[in-house]
Amino acid sequence: MPMACRSRGTIRWIGATGWGEGCGLNRASKIFLYLATLKLRAMTTTRTIYLGDLRTENIHLQSGCRLITDAPVDNQGRGEAFSPTDLVATALGDCI
Numbered sequence: 716m717p718m719a720c721r722s723r724g725t726i727r728w729i730g731a732t733g734w735g736e737g738c739g740l741n742r743a744s745k746i747f748l749y750l751a752t753l754k755l756r757a758m759t760t761t762r763t764i765y766l767g768d769l770r771t772e773n774i775h776l777q778s779g780c781r782l783i784t785d786a787p788v789d790n791q792g793r794g795e796a797f798s799p800t801d802l803v804a805t806a807l808g809d810c811i
């Protein structure tokens with residue numbers, strides 16, 4: 716399967732046809748991620764790589780720690796790792 720990738724700031728999406736294509740994201744999600752990337756360029760702390768099947772690998776650049784996220788089964792994911800909403804709830808709990 717041919718893979719092409721184009722980097723957009725700190726977020727890199729790898730798909731069969733290029734940035735954000737073939738990755739299962741709708742147009743609004745692609746726009747949000749692009750704008751978030753522009754805002755984060757000055758304070759890069761993580762790199763996110765889309766692995767396909769609604770799964771991402773997130774790398775903390777300073778420590779090198781890796782975190783996999785996966786969509787829940789009820790959202791057509793595998794449910795084998797934290798979902799993004801799990802991490803939002805976890806982050807809120809960590810701040811309290």
